Amino acid sequence: MNIEIQICSLIVVLLLAALYFKNRRLRLYKGQLFVGVLSISIVNLSLDIVSVLCIHYRDYFTLTVTELVCKAYLVVLILETWIAMCYTTCDLMSERQHRRFCRRLFAVTLVFCAVSMLLNIGIYDVQGVIYTYGPAVYVTYFYALIMLPTIILCTFIYKKRMNRHRCTGLRYWITALVVAALIQFIYNELLLVGFATSVGIIVLFVSLENPELQLDRQYGCFNGTALSEYLNQLLERGEKFVICEISLDNVSILKNKSADIVKIRRLGNQVLIKNPDVLVFNNLDMNLILIAKDINAIRRILKDYVKYFSGMSPGGMESMISIMPRGNLVNSVDDLLKLFSYCRSQKGAAISNNVLFVTERDVKEFHLIDGMRSEINAALAEDRVEIFLQPIYDIKTGKYSAAESLVRIRKQNGEYLMPNVFIPVAEANGMIIELGKRVVDKTCSFLADGKAVALGLETIEINLSILQCEKPDLLEDVLAIIASHGIEPNYLCMEVTETASIRSKKLILSNMESFKNIGIRFALDDFGSGQSNFTYLADMPFDILKLDINLIKSYQVSERARYVIQAVERMAHEMGLSVVAEGVETKEEFDNMRKCGVDSIQGFYFSKPLPVYEFMDFIRRHNSP
Numbered sequence: 265m266n267i268e269i270q271i272c273s274l275i276v277v278l279l280l281a282a283l284y285f286k287n288r289r290l291r292l293y294k295g296q297l298f299v300g301v302l303s304i305s306i307v308n309l310s311l312d313i314v315s316v317l318c319i320h321y322r323d324y325f326t327l328t329v330t331e332l333v334c335k336a337y338l339v340v341l342i343l344e345t346w347i348a349m350c351y352t353t354c355d356l357m358s359e360r361q362h363r364r365f366c367r368r369l370f371a372v373t374l375v376f377c378a379v380s381m382l383l384n385i386g387i388y389d390v391q392g393v394i395y396t397y398g399p400a401v402y403v404t405y406f407y408a409l410i411m412l413p414t415i416i417l418c419t420f421i422y423k424k425r426m427n428r429h430r431c432t433g434l435r436y437w438i439t440a441l442v443v444a445a446l447i448q449f450i451y452n453e454l455l456l457v458g459f460a461t462s463v464g465i466i467v468l469f470v471s472l473e474n475p476e477l478q479l480d481r482q483y484g485c486f487n488g489t490a491l492s493e494y495l496n497q498l499l500e501r502g503e504k505f506v507i508c509e510i511s512l513d514n515v516s517i518l519k520n521k522s523a524d525i526v527k528i529r530r531l532g533n534q535v536l537i538k539n540p541d542v543l544v545f546n547n548l549d550m551n552l553i554l555i556a557k558d559i560n561a562i563r564r565i566l567k568d569y570v571k572y573f574s575g576m577s578p579g580g581m582e583s584m585i586s587i588m589p590r591g592n593l594v595n596s597v598d599d600l601l602k603l604f605s606y607c608r609s610q611k612g613a614a615i616s617n618n619v620l621f622v623t624e625r626d627v628k629e630f631h632l633i634d635g636m637r638s639e640i641n642a643a644l645a646e647d648r649v650e651i652f653l654q655p656i657y658d659i660k661t662g663k664y665s666a667a668e669s670l671v672r673i674r675k676q677n678g679e680y681l682m683p684n685v686f687i688p689v690a691e692a693n694g695m696i697i698e699l700g701k702r703v704v705d706k707t708c709s710f711l712a713d714g715k716a717v718a719l720g721l722e723t724i725e726i727n728l729s730i731l732q733c734e735k736p737d738l739l740e741d742v743l744a745i746i747a748s749h750g751i752e753p754n755y756l757c758m759e760v761t762e763t764a765s766i767r768s769k770k771l772i773l774s775n776m777e778s779f780k781n782i783g784i785r786f787a788l789d790d791f792g793s794g795q796s797n798f799t800y801l802a803d804m805p806f807d808i809l810k811l812d813i814n815l816i817k818s819y820q821v822s823e824r825a826r827y828v829i830q831a832v833e834r835m836a837h838e839m840g841l842s843v844v845a846e847g848v849e850t851k852e853e854f855d856n857m858r859k860c861g862v863d864s865i866q867g868f869y870f871s872k873p874l875p876v877y878e879f880m881d882f883i884r885r886h887n888s889p
Contacts, residue, residue, distance in 0.1 A: 267316045273462035274309040280469050281306065287475035290486065290494050290543070293359050297351045298473045304344045305461050311337040312457070319387055319394050331385050334396050338385075338404045339377045344461070345411045346373040352415045352434055355426045359500050376407045408445075412438050429472040437464025480546040491545040491553055492597045498555075499592060507591035508554040508562045509604045511584040539565045547601065559589055584608060588622040599634070606630045636689045639681070643673045644698055650674055651706040652873035653724070655882060656844065656866045659858055663887050666723040668759070668866065669707045670873045671699060687729075696729040701741055703727075707756070708749040710876055717755070719880075720887040725757045725787055725808075733760060734771060739778050754783035757808065761789045769804070776805055787844070791815075791832070801839060809836045811862070813847025819856055826860075833861050 281302055315337045318330040350366045383399035415438050419431045444460035478490035498505055541561040545553040556562050586604045594600045607622050643649050656666040673681040690696040707724050787808035792815035818825035836843045845857040848867030857865055
């Protein structure tokens with residue numbers, strides 16, 4: 265009788281099972297599948313040992329009982345192969361789809377199990393060599409011959425979609441099973457299949473299924489990886505839950521040597537034990553994430569945390585607590601963390617007692633902005649950022665000698681996003697820098713063939729964002745683009761708003777002269793909106809003054825506005841500046857602005873902003889002799 269290897273294998277697997285169930289772990293679907301693998305493997309090894317004992321002592325157990333035990337062992341082998349396939353495919357589909365797949369495969373597997381139980385089985389026991397054979401055994405081999413190569417193929421075909429450690433562990437496990445089966449087939453006295461099973465379980469446990477891999481050892485709660493897996497499972501199942509984030513803004517407390525890290529960990533463990541309905545996770549940024557089914561459970565656990573952190577900090581509770589009663593509104597952990605950060609930045613003034621409640625409206629607003637951020641990134645990557653050009657009419661020549669270059673984003677369906685939709689998002693996230701560079705590049709590319717210049721176009725105005733104005737290497741960026749297209753710098757005019765000049769006045773002053781030295785001019789845009797300051801005109805070397813649309817509209821109804829515009833026009837001309845009236849939409853407005861003495865007029869009265877090819881047609885029609 266040769267069962268020493270099976271007994272050792274069973275002991276090893278039982279020890280792993282004890283370690284697995286001893287540690288605190290999340291109830292994850294994939295973890296439940298591993299429990300199935302572990303359980304069936306234990307039953308398999310146990311029946312392997314029992315079947316050998318029954319064969320050896322079949323005179324005591326009777327032949328019928330012995331055959332029944334041996335067939336039961338074969339059935340469990342088939343089931344072990346089935347659960348291995350289920351475990352292999354758990355990364356390849358949603359939980360609901362996977363459960364359906366496993367049920368269907370189980371129905372087929374039950375047929376093989378029934379056939380194996382009904383067919384005859386032979387027993388060989390000569391000089392210590394013990395094994396079974398016959399139709400029942402061959403059915404089991406046939407099932408394994410189908411499933412095991414399929415499992416190996418899955419780990420290669422779908423390796424990009426599978427968990428890397430699961431993929432590797434399964435390869436080791438199945439390879440060990442196949443090799444052990446071949447050796448056992450040749451040397452019948454070596455019962456190695458059970459040993460191969462234990463090797464596979466060890467590899468899976470160490471690389472993937474050890475519950476300690478889900479724990480943050482320093483703080484005693486679950487880690488960021490566990491958070492991602494658990495949250496994804498909740499979202500996939502469509503369950504309702506509450507999320508709370510404790511933002512440890514006073515990080516110095518935790519980094520300070522005087523901080524009792526052991527006490528923090530002990531607190532986390534105590535909270536978890538006392539509140540089994542609340543799961544606590546430590547994210548990578550040291551913030552704590554709490555998840556529960558009921559908001560009352562979150563409130564109970566917060567009392568302990570607030571009390572503890574208040575005691576640690578001399579200034580009292582300095583951490584920000586964000587509570588989201590409807591956690592299922594987020595899409596991922598990344599989405600969740602960005603949402604909390606967004607709400608803290610947007611609702612800072614409305615936060616009471618360091619507690620922020622994230623509402624459904626906040627989530628919708630965030631998703632709208634986040635979606636716009638993704639759209640901008642995709643447009644930049646896919647070259648869907650385009651320029652539209654709005655003609656500027658020169659009153660003196662009666663021609664369209666200038667244009668303003670305006671950014672547009674073309675969506676994948678061909679529709680265009682207007683600047684007022686995406687510019688605020690781009691400015692808030694710093695993407696306006698890349699958008700601005702792209703506009704300069706597209707504008708220079710348009711000018712490069714010389715066709716527009718030949719039709720009388722002398723200048724194209726480009727808006728500079730606040731963030732661009734604050735870039736110390738703005739000149740270098742623009743010069744590099746100009747050089748790449750081989751155009752003359754004097755065709756460009758940079759528009760700066762009053763707001764931009766307020767925040768970046770020193771940097772603009774230092775850069776403007778450099779720009780002007782190479783022939784690039786500057787325009788003060790939207791003059792008359794917000795808090796106009798005439799010192800901008802005195803201190804900064806602008807070439808063009810653009811009157812804001814609201815000031816133009818006021819001219820029609822306000823005598824004082826007319827005096828203001830006339831005074832501004834005289835002052836600008838005495839300073840050597842050209843004056844452009846923006847937003848002119850009617851003939852009456854056009855006539856009034858011409859009477860005021862402005863130099864150029866821009867607005868829908870002449871044309872809306874046009875795509876490049878339509879703008880060229882417009883210029884040909886109106887500027888041709």
